[in-house]
Amino acid sequence: MMTLKFVLAITTVIGCVSALQATANVARTLRANGVNPKKIPIYRGAETPLIGNDHDHEGEKWFFGADGISGRPNDFPPVEAEDFLAHVEGKHAANALVDIFKEHPNEITLVCLGPLTNIAMALKLCPMFSQWPKQVVCMGGNVYGAGNVKSYSTAEFNFSNDPEAAHIVIKELQCPVTIIPWECFLFPASESKIDFHAHLNLDTPLSKYFNTVTFSGRKKLEESGIQYAYCDEIAMATAIDPENIILEEKKLRGSVELHGSLTRGQLALDWTEVLWNEEKMTLGKFCNKRRPIRFVVKYNIPFLDEMIHKTVKKCL
Amino acid sequence: MMTLKFVLAITTVIGCVSALQATANVARTLRANGVNPKKIPIYRGAETPLIGNDHDHEGEKWFFGADGISGRPNDFPPVEAEDFLAHVEGKHAANALVDIFKEHPNEITLVCLGPLTNIAMALKLCPMFSQWPKQVVCMGGNVYGAGNVKSYSTAEFNFSNDPEAAHIVIKELQCPVTIIPWECFLFPASESKIDFHAHLNLDTPLSKYFNTVTFSGRKKLEESGIQYAYCDEIAMATAIDPENIILEEKKLRGSVELHGSLTRGQLALDWTEVLWNEEKMTLGKFCNKRRPIRFVVKYNIPFLDEMIHKTVKKCL
Amino acid sequence: MMTLKFVLAITTVIGCVSALQATANVARTLRANGVNPKKIPIYRGAETPLIGNDHDHEGEKWFFGADGISGRPNDFPPVEAEDFLAHVEGKHAANALVDIFKEHPNEITLVCLGPLTNIAMALKLCPMFSQWPKQVVCMGGNVYGAGNVKSYSTAEFNFSNDPEAAHIVIKELQCPVTIIPWECFLFPASESKIDFHAHLNLDTPLSKYFNTVTFSGRKKLEESGIQYAYCDEIAMATAIDPENIILEEKKLRGSVELHGSLTRGQLALDWTEVLWNEEKMTLGKFCNKRRPIRFVVKYNIPFLDEMIHKTVKKCL
Amino acid sequence: MMTLKFVLAITTVIGCVSALQATANVARTLRANGVNPKKIPIYRGAETPLIGNDHDHEGEKWFFGADGISGRPNDFPPVEAEDFLAHVEGKHAANALVDIFKEHPNEITLVCLGPLTNIAMALKLCPMFSQWPKQVVCMGGNVYGAGNVKSYSTAEFNFSNDPEAAHIVIKELQCPVTIIPWECFLFPASESKIDFHAHLNLDTPLSKYFNTVTFSGRKKLEESGIQYAYCDEIAMATAIDPENIILEEKKLRGSVELHGSLTRGQLALDWTEVLWNEEKMTLGKFCNKRRPIRFVVKYNIPFLDEMIHKTVKKCL
Numbered sequence A, B, C, D: 001m002m003t004l005k006f007v008l009a010i011t012t013v014i015g016c017v018s019a020l021q022a023t024a025n026v027a028r029t030l031r032a033n034g035v036n037p038k039k040i041p042i043y044r045g046a047e048t049p050l051i052g053n054d055h056d057h058e059g060e061k062w063f064f065g066a067d068g069i070s071g072r073p074n075d076f077p078p079v080e081a082e083d084f085l086a087h088v089e090g091k092h093a094a095n096a097l098v099d100i101f102k103e104h105p106n107e108i109t110l111v112c113l114g115p116l117t118n119i120a121m122a123l124k125l126c127p128m129f130s131q132w133p134k135q136v137v138c139m140g141g142n143v144y145g146a147g148n149v150k151s152y153s154t155a156e157f158n159f160s161n162d163p164e165a166a167h168i169v170i171k172e173l174q175c176p177v178t179i180i181p182w183e184c185f186l187f188p189a190s191e192s193k194i195d196f197h198a199h200l201n202l203d204t205p206l207s208k209y210f211n212t213v214t215f216s217g218r219k220k221l222e223e224s225g226i227q228y229a230y231c232d233e234i235a236m237a238t239a240i241d242p243e244n245i246i247l248e249e250k251k252l253r254g255s256v257e258l259h260g261s262l263t264r265g266q267l268a269l270d271w272t273e274v275l276w277n278e279e280k281m282t283l284g285k286f287c288n289k290r291r292p293i294r295f296v297v298k299y300n301i302p303f304l305d306e307m308i309h310k311t312v313k314k315c316l
């Protein structure tokens, strides 16, 4: 059963590239899908994190290319100057989120694929926003303390880019929250004998575009002998079809660490609750007041791959 | 093959009970083994952590009993007043460690079952100490960011009690280090259909004593529907017979977080090295200068259980 | 020379009371001045800090009264229900700040008397905001590491309430910034033989109102044998007439500490620059890239007192 | 009245130079005084801080010279090879401190002129040590949050080098503690029209030696237009003759911040107690459990200068 019928709006934020570049990337992606970028409103959001980190963005370009999608502007569909102006002028993504969700309380799924700056600002501009999403599905954070940004950090990239925003979102959202942690990529389910490249070689525009935008990352992974695999795609698929995508989940309470020198941006989870049952909660050192988050720890790789294939073939 | 032939000395430290109480517990344990406590030198060590935490020791007594071993002083062998004086007078455990290892460089295995305060002090009193142990096997810390002390902490108990000591030990030791992380207990290998209680019902003095000293903890675990299992025992068995005990290990570099508000005392590991191969090390954000630590992530439960049985029956 | 001709708008924020209560207090204050609250737009702002602290607001009420202005609703002018609705509906203070300053770049002085949440959000919603104020005068923070919130904190109240907002504001503002640190109150200039009570006994409406709203705080200060003195008033007077108000100032670079357990929210200033001259800047450990902030360390108490008297007598 | 009759022992520690180099410097200084270095036991102490900081020791050499005393080995008295072996072999300074003070409880003044690593270790090796000094006089830390190590730190050099040691010492000492904070140098009493160079030009061996060892630092201060002044000398003089040296003192409770990114190593003091009187202590946010420390905030420069002159002329 598909729960996501259409895309109401897209917001952009600084991550491995600027919100401006991300806006252009979204416009180009829509065009690759045969969609007029004016049909789906794009709201440009934060160009800096709330506080941020001394993040080595050069290091990201090494992996993702200068524009975050392999740096191949002449590939299909070629970059157009208007891509950079495709956003709705004069309205910050955070204000747009407030207005859109206010109009459709409990109806819209919010899928987060980048740093959470815009969502945090929406929560701060309007505390009621915390109750308005039907659900939030977020690619970001971790469940086993594994980081992917640098040797001396246990933070995942999206959370590392704006730890304060991640902290606010995890703490304040009052709707169901599902997280696709970084470890879904790092510790993939062992049965994953999937040819992750097959969908890139189909003779469709979208296949070609996927081939282009993942080119740089795939090459880097290959050089290190790592199989290319899905990541943000898991989050989108989980939003669309959780029953088929999620093979194993964990419900855990947690908060984002803001003050560590090695752990700033890490999700600090409460595993004591897994160990002890309700009775323990009478001890002051245990607490079950925070809302539990659903973590996807094992997902159905073949099912996701098939969804991707259908999408690429436009028959989803 | 047994690598540990005999116990040269035992040091005590504040943990769930004071170093004074721990000293008495060691003396009583030696007596339960039929060993005269004067035969194996006991060195009393730190009565406070270097810095420490606002640790809720009442909460520990809830689990371990007032004396840390179930609070049953009249059970076999009954507590004796001399137990509290069984240590070598006038020599701090840290000074004893320096002197003992100085005399036997590369010969002795150091097994750590409590907070690392004494070891850290030995390293500070004598930097050469870092190279003297043949190996260090340590029960403590974590590999997947799971804590066991309280809801708002990702630190394991021993590391949480003295994060600075754990930091110093992990950073400064120059010999092989093996860690039995808390997750060995939390995420036991699935095939563990062991009757962990069998060895407690053998008709031997040591069986009786084990029954006594684990009484309180087992009861608490049962109340929460958790199977009683081994913990410190894994470390000792790993020191004695690593080939048979370790089913799966991971080599990871890491440091102890000192500054987090939720993660203080957690081991912050470098998983980027698992992902990327050597080539990545040219990027400044990656670093492989720290010595890798061996983490036991899966151990041979039946083999350990058999070791325990043999020990209890005195036929090891 | 007066540089501040009229008040364009007032924004409210959670501090010792909620933004809602602060809004009502502003409306009542305008009425006490004989001003229709509809004449000066009031924008209600943040009801929570970005991240915040576990702040003991009960402790504040002990000093300021339940409504933050002595809790005497029937005194002149009595509280009216409409006071709580006096704000401009549907526009968050942060959005209002962006719109107002965008329209009048380099023309408006921004005076900050509470936590800096709204200003930080304005900077995040619109990075250009950093260049639009003519100047910012801020009561908050410290220059000598003295806190006023609790024994185990070196943060001043306004900065302590939203350290992240203070950090953002101090870091990102590109216009001249003047800070009236907490130490202006704690270490007053020695010649301060002023009767701070005189203006409270003048027979004018405003005198009566001042008497009311400072009642609770003055009583608490008296009980501790501390002379009542000015605080927020210094900031407002500095904005109006800096030449006459400022007796001594220091120019220092600094940042707000976010991660200390005792110093979270403190201004961490660079005194090395006071010591060493330009030449030192070639050493990596010294840095003069941050914009210097002007700190008022000694102000003209009699002049301020006269300004207050004139204000109270409506002849400023 | 002189309270310090003779020097019982000297301990060395890593600071701007290694403990080894410091040991040699002490031996040379004793020789410059006409004292046989074997007459006063020197105990070599910690060669690394407990945890430490990424401290730029190159930057210190810029100021103090390669050996910490201007790097002029051929000046009077020339460095001798035995200087580096002048310490008592086989006894760490921390153990020596424990043994010496244990033998003379409440009789000895401990003067600290460097990082506090050895003292902290003595406290950890023997908690009773906290009660044994008659008093501790310490050059280090700050009273107004001013740092002297680098732009992005509010820590004073000695505390910055080993924040954990400073934390332990400040927290655990139970005897009277007097601190000469860095601000005694930074904010000298205004009447200081002293010729700080006069004592360097007297025709005595000690005058010559002082000239040598302060050469590098004086030159750097001159280049920056800063008057050369006393620092460690204030601590020693305060230990000898507090009544004449201390012009103004403050009693404040405090702790050393360990976790800040800008304030790590700063003394975080409780100024709320200065403001509020005893009655406040009923509120949970206020606390007067920590022992107050005496801070010298203004000292008698001419009196100290005269003491130095007498010392240099050997007529003290």
Ligand SMILES: [Ca+2]
Pocket (backbone or CB within 6 Å): A113, A114, A232
């Ligand atoms: Ca992404």
Ligand SMILES: [Ca+2]
Pocket (backbone or CB within 6 Å): B113, B114, B232
């Ligand atoms: Ca243990």
Ligand SMILES: [Ca+2]
Pocket (backbone or CB within 6 Å): C113, C114, C232
């Ligand atoms: Ca205020």
Ligand SMILES: [Ca+2]
Pocket (backbone or CB within 6 Å): D113, D114, D139, D232
């Ligand atoms: Ca010194």
